[in-house]
Amino acid sequence: MKHHVKNNRFPFRQLIILLLILQYGNVGYGQEEEFDLGAYRVRFSVQTTKNPDQTRTFGVEYYVQNKKDRKDRIPVKDAEIIFYNSTENEEVKLGSASTDVEGVAELNVPDSQKYMTDEEGLINVEARFEGSADLKNQTESVTFKDLFLKLELEEIDSVKTVTVRAFTLDSLQNEIPEDDIDVIVSVGGMLSRMPIEEETTDEGSFEIEFPDDIRGDKDGNFKVFAFVDDSDDFGTVLASEDSDWGVFDDISKPPKNELWTEAAPIWMYVVLTILLVGVWANYVYTLIKLRSISKST
């Protein structure tokens, strides 16, 4: 009987192991024979980000996505992506980068880089993957205008004011204000930026009143950011300025009488004292009365 049970269990275990392999196996780990690439759609996209120091980052996200189950996404890693600045007639190689485990490849281009533009002043950057034994070649491009964001922090009549200007440069390096651009003003944090306000440029600029309760680091410093988030015309553009508008000192005083401090909230002492004094006073009263009983005849 026992032997029979054992025989029944054995394939069950194997089945679990097989299911686990299917669940956790991916393209790069010897599962090529079982992996049906036809069931997946290739996703290859390119973005550009202009950094506060005027350098530019080109990023490619490369993954395959199950046609039926869109949650089933498998990143393509170790794929070499080459970036070109191209016009109708010529192209210049900007550099190359390989995708990481997340399927992301990033190329940082210094601010000294001169980009070729078309007659409208648009820059075109093409990202190419040459293909491999399993994956076809991929090409994707991003076209954008070089936008400049300038951030000024100033106290006007004791009001902390942030001024944002957005402009492009013409061929003679003259500033051309850009209207109707959505810009988010935020402050830097430990993990991510905290948005303060979103505003649209009017005649190339806008002003906002900055809140006076941002704490900042131990010296009251923090970074203020203005950024255009993944615009069709400009990509992502970031600008930043250091600020000493923080009010960190306000919390440097240790809190008192809280649930988490050494001393409890005052009401807790009051309630506990009333309760205990009330109860123990009654005990004492009872004992006094008992004494009076013992003394009476």
Place this chain on the structure above:
Amino acid sequence: MADSNPIKINKEFVRILEDKKSVSRGWMWFFGLVILVGLVAFVMQVVYGHEVTGMRDNVVWGVYIINFIFFVGVSYSGAFISGILHFFDTPWKSAVARIVEIITVLSLVIGPIFILLCIGRLDRLHYLFIYPRIQSPITWDVIAIITDLVGCFIYLYLTFIPDFAILRDNEDLNVAPWRKKMYRFLAINYKDTPEQKATLKKITRTMSAMIIAMAIVAYTVLAWIFSLTLQPGWNSTIFAPYFIIAGLYSGVGVIIICMFLIRKYLRLEHYIRKVHFVGAGIILLILALLFGYFTFSEYFARWFSHKTNDINLLDTLFDDYFWQFIFANYIGGLVPAIILFFKRFRTINFITFAAVIAVLGLWLNRYLIVVPTLETPYLPIQDTRPEFIHYTATWVEWALSFAGIAAFCLMFMLLIRFVPVIPVSELHEDMTNAKKKAQIKANKK
């Protein structure tokens, strides 16, 4: 019907106090033996540490804390019921009041011992008093238990005084001289004068009101130890009233069982009558329904909210603890309710059976509140041995648990050999009142 002659009443209870050859002696040896085994287990635990228990890093609370909650719950419910009996001068209080009071005090003595067994570093116990943290429910609980224990002792003593006086004045009482001296000392010159009687009644009544409030506050604080944490299964706004109802439920169950045993073994059928069992049974029925209502609300809300950790807990309860869950929450609540709902089942035996089911169900209910929650923490337990994840009580824990029950029974038996298990003074008073009423009726005619 209770005896209507004071001399006969005195003799009846003197018989129990003088009894030296009763069957209770055998039971006392048995309980003593169980306590001895418990002491051996305790020594092992002190020498080898908590390694000899089933408690580990994840499940840090086991049957000790469950016994603690159970005994303290029985005590608070006893205090609550006793307070009600005295405060409202309930007609049949004389039959059960003393039993309830003894249960109250003994449970409150035994219960906290289990919490001491649970503590890994007993050498640091005094830190609780040296560095108390007023914001901590543990501190509130320590304060509440100490205050309640002192209050219960005073209250119990107040109800004993008239009986001590009767025993002191009873010249026929054939007990050891030290006991007579003790009765004289504890009777504090009480002569049952109208003035003394009035004073004693007044302070007993005040203490009974205080004991009711204390029971509610103290058991609420105990429930807060769990519900003020964020643990799945514990973090509930209805935990305090749920604990109070469950405590009352188990407490009434224990009272009924004690009434049954005392009635049977001390042959007090004249005093503890069916009417008392039916009264207690109806209270048990109401509490069973309330317990069922709270239990359903508690688990239904968890199931309906569908929070991941709550669902994990419910999965654990329905997978690993299926039968325990069924017994604790279905059989433990429904069976007593069904038995007590039908008038034909309201016999002494059936009511006691329902009480036994309720008490067992409630103990298991406490187990299911404590252990499965600790086995289903917020952070998944990984890379550890199964015995570190799943809790199983060891023989050491069971030995100490049974030693606690044995100590309760032994102390109960010793106490009812020292003082009458039914307040003789109140029987006298009942009899005097009945005579007065009869006289008034006769005069009217």
